Amino acid sequence: MHNNYIYILVMFGVSFLIRVLPLTLIRKEIKNVTVRSFLYYVPYVTLAVMTFPAIMHATAEPLAGLAALVIGIVVAWFGGGLFPTAIICSLTVFVLEHFI
Amino acid sequence: MKTENKRWFLKGLKNGVPIAAGYFAVSFALGFTAGNAGLTVFQATLASLLCNASAGEYAGFTVIASKAGYVTMAVITAIVNARYLLMSAALSQKLPEDTKLSHRLLVGFWITDEIFGASVTVPGKLNPFYNYGLAICSLSFWALGTGSGVIVGNIVPPDIVSALGVLLYGMFLAIIIPPARDDIIVRVLVFLSMAASLICSKLPFISGLSDGTRIIILTVIISGAAAVLFPVRDSEDTEVKEIEKALNTENSGEMREDSTSYLKNEIKEAKNA
Numbered sequence: 001m002h003n004n005y006i007y008i009l010v011m012f013g014v015s016f017l018i019r020v021l022p023l024t025l026i027r028k029e030i031k032n033v034t035v036r037s038f039l040y041y042v043p044y045v046t047l048a049v050m051t052f053p054a055i056m057h058a059t060a061e062p063l064a065g066l067a068a069l070v071i072g073i074v075v076a077w078f079g080g081g082l083f084p085t086a087i088i089c090s091l092t093v094f095v096l097e098h099f100i
Numbered sequence: 101m102k103t104e105n106k107r108w109f110l111k112g113l114k115n116g117v118p119i120a121a122g123y124f125a126v127s128f129a130l131g132f133t134a135g136n137a138g139l140t141v142f143q144a145t146l147a148s149l150l151c152n153a154s155a156g157e158y159a160g161f162t163v164i165a166s167k168a169g170y171v172t173m174a175v176i177t178a179i180v181n182a183r184y185l186l187m188s189a190a191l192s193q194k195l196p197e198d199t200k201l202s203h204r205l206l207v208g209f210w211i212t213d214e215i216f217g218a219s220v221t222v223p224g225k226l227n228p229f230y231n232y233g234l235a236i237c238s239l240s241f242w243a244l245g246t247g248s249g250v251i252v253g254n255i256v257p258p259d260i261v262s263a264l265g266v267l268l269y270g271m272f273l274a275i276i277i278p279p280a281r282d283d284i285i286v287r288v289l290v291f292l293s294m295a296a297s298l299i300c301s302k303l304p305f306i307s308g309l310s311d312g313t314r315i316i317i318l319t320v321i322i323s324g325a326a327a328v329l330f331p332v333r334d335s336e337d338t339e340v341k342e343i344e345k346a347l348n349t350e351n352s353g354e355m356r357e358d359s360t361s362y363l364k365n366e367i368k369e370a371k372n373a
Contacts, residue, residue, distance in 0.1 A: 002164075002167055002169075002170070004138070004139055004140075004143050004164065005143070006170060007160070007163070007164050007170070007173055008143060008146060008147045008150065008151075008160075010170050010173045010174050010177065011147060011150070011151050011156070011157070011160045011173065011177050012147075012150035012151055013174075014173075014174050014177040014178050014181070015151050015152075015153055015156055015177055015181045015184070016150075016208075016209060018178060018181050018182065018184050018185050018188070019181075019184045019185075019187075019188050019208040019209060019211045020188065020204065020205050020208030020209065021185070021188065021208075022185055022186075022188035022189035022191075022192050022208075023188045023189075023191060023192045023195070023204045023205075023207060023208040024201060024204050024205065024208070025192075026189060026192040026193075027192075027197060028197060029193060029197060030193055033331045033332075033333065034327045034328060034331060035327070036193070036327075036331075036332065037326070037327035037330070037331045037332040038323050038324055038326075038327035039186070039189055039190040039193060040190075040327075040332045041286075041289060041322075041323040041326045041327060041332075042186045042187070042190055042319060042323045043187065043190065043216065043217060043220060043275075043276075044276050044279065044280070044286050044289055044290055044293070045289055045290075045293045045318070045319050045322045045323045045326075046183050046186070046187075046213075046315060046319045047213065047217065047272045047275060047276045048272075048276055048289070048290040048291075048293035048294050048297070049293045049294070049296070049297040049314070049315050049318045049319060049322075050155075050213070050272060050297075050315055051269045051272045051273060051276075051294065052294040052297055052298060053294075053297060053298045053301055054269070055266055055269040058262070058265035058266050058268075058269065059262040059263075059265060059266060060258055060259070060262045061262075064262065065266060068266045068269070068270070069269070069273070072269070072270045072273040072274075072277075073273055073277055075273075075274075076273045076274045076276075076277035076278060077277050077278075077281050079278065080274060081118070081274060082118040082119065082122075082214075082218075082271055082274045082275070083117070083118030083121060083122070084274075085270045085271065085273055085274035086118070086121075086122050086267045086268075086270030086271045086274065087267075087270070088270065089266045089267065089269065089270030089273070090125075090263045090264065090266055090267050090270065091263070092266075093262050093263045093265075093266050094259060094260070094262070094263035097259045097262055097263070098259045
């Protein structure tokens with residue numbers, strides 16, 4: 001029989017180690033231009049990969065997710081900011097799935 | 101607390117509000133999964149307080165639901181959260197070199213996609229107290245939402261769940277699209293990343309890998325190729341980069357070096373003033 005607390009402890013231990021190892025081991029500024037550039041591009045690539053096509057699986061109707069993606073890009077492009085962009089994406093899906 | 105630290109902490113609390121709202125909604129949905137996996141309200145809240153990860157926790161709850169072994173849990177958690185390894189490495193370059201171990205541990209513990217996105221884009225060096233403000237504001241709602249999700253269970257209608265589910269992606273878009281608008285390389289990379297991600301989710305074999313593994317593979321390949329093809333000379337100061345780009349067309353060689361460092365000093369002085 002497995003214990004939920006041990007499961008949670010394992011989840012915590014592994015995710016903690018992954019997050020702190022580079023921060024504690026890499027003390028010096030990395031001079032290598034390629035490594036620096038790699039780390040500069042990482043957030044954009046990761047977030048883009050995570051967003052699409054996953055946004056289409058987050059909704060009951062994939063097309064509603066696609067619409068949220070397009071509208072979210074437009075709103076963010078024109079400086080919508082974190083919270084407004086998220087809310088407008090959410091409302092898009094709600095309106096499309098609820099009324100159409 | 102030193103005034104500078106206090107200022108960054110308060111700034112973090114304030115900028116954490118939209119993240120907190122998104123987290124509350126998304127973690128609510130995560131709470132349904134936790135409840136279905138057989139976790140109590142306390143256990144689900146505890147898991148969120150300790151793990152601070154959407155995809156990571158979701159995968160973990162799936163493992164608990166299937167009653168798989170602890171080793172399976174460790175491996176899956178490592179794969180799904182592996183992107184934090186890269187984010188942690190990126191943040192190690194953002195913190196001042198003399199940052200104490202305790203601060204490094206705490207900044208690391210609270211790395212999430214959104215906190216990383218908000219803190220890594222700060223101009224110049226990063227004050228860890230900014231991360232603490234962001235984390236305390238947003239992650240308390242993350243834990244609160246997870247617990248509430250377990251309580252409410254499945255009584256929320258599916259169209260609300262759908263609508264809440266895209267909140268997180270809306271926030272991702274708000275982080276990546278403005279830099280993509282301003283920098284053509286980032287724009288092309290974002291587009292390529294989404295296209296590659298779609299293709300990989302359809303291809304035989306690759307589509308069989310877990311989402312976390314696909315994210316890692318694509319991130320390493322695309323960012324790596326971009327770093328080799330389009331090296332960034334100074335990833336810290338985007339203003340300097342812009343000026344440098346403009347100068348690129350006019351001057352060349354050593355001339356450019358001199359004017360760039362001169363302009364960089366000027367910008368620094370302007371910021372201090």
